[in-house]
Amino acid sequence: MKKLFPLAAIFLLFTQPLLSQAPKYEMAQLMRSDGRIYVVIAVMLAILAGLILYLIRLDRKIAKMENLK
Template structure:
């Protein structure tokens, strides 16, 4: 029963998202036309890569500590 309710909710959310009309985002158009969108995307990629590196490093340290105990 729970799976059916969850599936129904997911399908309804899917249809609600696709039912919205296409909207032009002025900020994205301005960034794209001036070429600054690549700076924004690059910054986001660098931040996520840094977070991933940090989390993997912490994971290795925790594994080492767990093995010692």
């Protein structure tokens, strides 16, 4: 498996020109407009959601421990 990584890396280098040939037209979709700031918002909201869910889980766990007594 480990031997495959350099190979995969070299292969990835060849995909570089594909990326530079990105479509020249603007795709009229929400996530692809306005300099794609919505993508950043989605990422940041995902992180926030993860942190909040973590806090809620901690909250529940501690509440459960409190009720044990």
